[in-house]
Amino acid sequence: MRVFVGQRAWLLQRASALALLLFLALGAALLLVGPPLTYERWHALATSLPGAVIIVLLFAALSLHGWIGARDIVLDYIHSMPARLSVLGIIAVILFAIVIRVALTMAAHLSLVT
Amino acid sequence: MRSPTGGAPKFLNLFHIRFPIGAMASIGHRISGVLLLIGLPLLALTLERSLSSEVAFESLWPAVASPWWGLLLVILVWAAAQHVLAGVRHLLMDIGIGSPLAQARTSAWAVILTAAIIALATAIRWLA
Amino acid sequence: MHIRIYRYDPETGAQPHMQDYTIELESGDKKLLDVLMRLKNIDDSLSFRRSCREGVCGSDAMNINGRNGLACITALSTLKEPVVLRPLPGFPVIRDLVVDMTQFFAHYHEIKPYLINDDVPPERERLQTPEQRERLNGLYECILCACCSAFCPSYWWNPDKFIGPAGLLQAYRFIVDSRDTATAERLAYLDDVYRLYRCRTIMNCTEVCPKGLSPSHAIEGIRLELVRASS
Numbered sequence: 023m024r025v026f027v028g029q030r031a032w033l034l035q036r037a038s039a040l041a042l043l044l045f046l047a048l049g050a051a052l053l054l055v056g057p058p059l060t061y062e063r064w065h066a067l068a069t070s071l072p073g074a075v076i077i078v079l080l081f082a083a084l085s086l087h088g089w090i091g092a093r094d095i096v097l098d099y100i101h102s103m104p105a106r107l108s109v110l111g112i113i114a115v116i117l118f119a120i121v122i123r124v125a126l127t128m129a130a131h132l133s134l135v136t
Numbered sequence: 137m138r139s140p141t142g143g144a145p146k147f148l149n150l151f152h153i154r155f156p157i158g159a160m161a162s163i164g165h166r167i168s169g170v171l172l173l174i175g176l177p178l179l180a181l182t183l184e185r186s187l188s189s190e191v192a193f194e195s196l197w198p199a200v201a202s203p204w205w206g207l208l209l210v211i212l213v214w215a216a217a218q219h220v221l222a223g224v225r226h227l228l229m230d231i232g233i234g235s236p237l238a239q240a241r242t243s244a245w246a247v248i249l250t251a252a253i254i255a256l257a258t259a260i261r262w263l264a
Numbered sequence: 265m266h267i268r269i270y271r272y273d274p275e276t277g278a279q280p281h282m283q284d285y286t287i288e289l290e291s292g293d294k295k296l297l298d299v300l301m302r303l304k305n306i307d308d309s310l311s312f313r314r315s316c317r318e319g320v321c322g323s324d325a326m327n328i329n330g331r332n333g334l335a336c337i338t339a340l341s342t343l344k345e346p347v348v349l350r351p352l353p354g355f356p357v358i359r360d361l362v363v364d365m366t367q368f369f370a371h372y373h374e375i376k377p378y379l380i381n382d383d384v385p386p387e388r389e390r391l392q393t394p395e396q397r398e399r400l401n402g403l404y405e406c407i408l409c410a411c412c413s414a415f416c417p418s419y420w421w422n423p424d425k426f427i428g429p430a431g432l433l434q435a436y437r438f439i440v441d442s443r444d445t446a447t448a449e450r451l452a453y454l455d456d457v458y459r460l461y462r463c464r465t466i467m468n469c470t471e472v473c474p475k476g477l478s479p480s481h482a483i484e485g486i487r488l489e490l491v492r493a494s495s
């Protein structure tokens with residue numbers, strides 16, 4: 023099995039980049055269009071079902087994109103296998119934890135609302 | 137294949153190499169990416185706080201006004217601007233837009249300068 | 265003219281050092297190589313490669329004032345003094361400006377730099393339309409001088425696994441050749457985080473190619489071919 027595949031990572035990096043650009047545009051629209059972003063408006067938007075889903079997707083895309091980028095940096099600069107695997111492992115665990123935590127937070131808000 | 141130069145020296149002193157502007161944009165892309173990755177947990181925490189209560193939401197703004205958080209904000213804004221602009225440049229070059237050398241040089245300059253201007257504007261607004 | 269040159273002598277094994285030379289320019293001195301050849305007459309311990317002295321053989325690639333280039337086609341009038349000459353970055357130094365190209369050529373051979381076509385050959389030759397021939401322009405001119413690969417940061421970090429801009433430009437030259445039938449195998453071989461995907465499109469390669477070629481553009485082409493092949 024090829025552990026470090028080539029094209030898939032490259033494509034995912036670009037796909038997640040496009041998704042992030044879309045989210046960025048959404049965020050900008052949120053700040054620029056409509057009434058100022060008060061706590062009420064923000065809370066209502068973020069804890070609606072589409073809002074919560076978008077936020078979780080945003081963090082998933084950020085983590086995926088960050089993971090591929092971090093992996094590239096590690097492949098370039100860290101050549102000893104044990105060091106490489108530990109650094110990659112730590113990054114993977116942290117990124118995974120962030121996504122899980124955001125997902126749980128948003129889920130909690132959703133169930134509070136309904 | 138055995139090479140005749142087992143213990144041979146290598147010249148690779150990066151301070152003695154003249155890097156073209158594209159390489160600067162690339163290094164900027166990498167550095168800003170690392171900064172953003174470090175900032176990611178912070179973004180998650182900010183999100184949690186902003187949703188937890190109105191008091192917490194409102195307290196985010198005074199926090200940014202303190203010098204250290206302000207500095208961090210400016211750095212992260214620079215990183216985000218640099219990374220997004222350089223990223224768009226790369227996405228376009230991937231599909232062959234702007235990949236001839238002259239255009240790539242111009243766009244590399246444009247990315248670096250625009251990101252710097254955005255960071256500067258943020259700093260000025262923060263000071264004002 | 266003031267020239268500083270990287271010196272290394274494997275016999276003494278002493279650390280490499282920079283040596284200063286001062287030489288009066290003569291009317292025949294047009295290119296950097298002209299001066300180097302005269303320096304060699306004065307100090308015959310100075311080593312560098314050269315052959316064609318007109319930008320064809322690719323043997324006198326070196327780092328000139330921080331950028332890679334061929335001494336024989338670098339005009340003296342374009343150089344700021346002191347002119348600092350070092351061996352190609354990242355390559356093992358054999359002596360002075362002479363580097364070990366073993367790995368570089370191993371990557372070249374690895375991409376099978378020859379036409380592969382098992383069909384029965386036609387009586388005369390395999391013909392191409394002018395359009396098909398046109399696709400080889402900007403690729404076949406490569407003289408394998410290694411200016412590009414030795415200026416590529418990705419190649420500096422992984423010279424053993426990343427094929428590097430020169431090898432990838434050559435790979436693309438055979439991928440787009442209408443007479444070659446091994447396109448799928450060639451692409452499959454390149455689909456690897458190291459061999460192809462270490463390239464971050466920094467374009468240092470294109471910046472320094474003395475033949476004005478664009479390895480980064482070829483690499484872009486390979487990646488698009490791979491996308492096409494897998495979709």
Ligand code: SF4
Nearest residue numbers: 406407409410412473
């Ligand atoms: S692509 Fe250009 S720089 Fe690279 S080996 Fe060929 S001729 Fe030299």
Ligand code: SF4
Nearest residue numbers: 416463464466467469
């Ligand atoms: S474009 Fe790719 S091959 Fe060329 S210098 Fe950059 S990383 Fe190396």
Ligand code: FES
Nearest residue numbers: 317319321322336
């Ligand atoms: S001596 Fe042949 S390319 Fe310079």
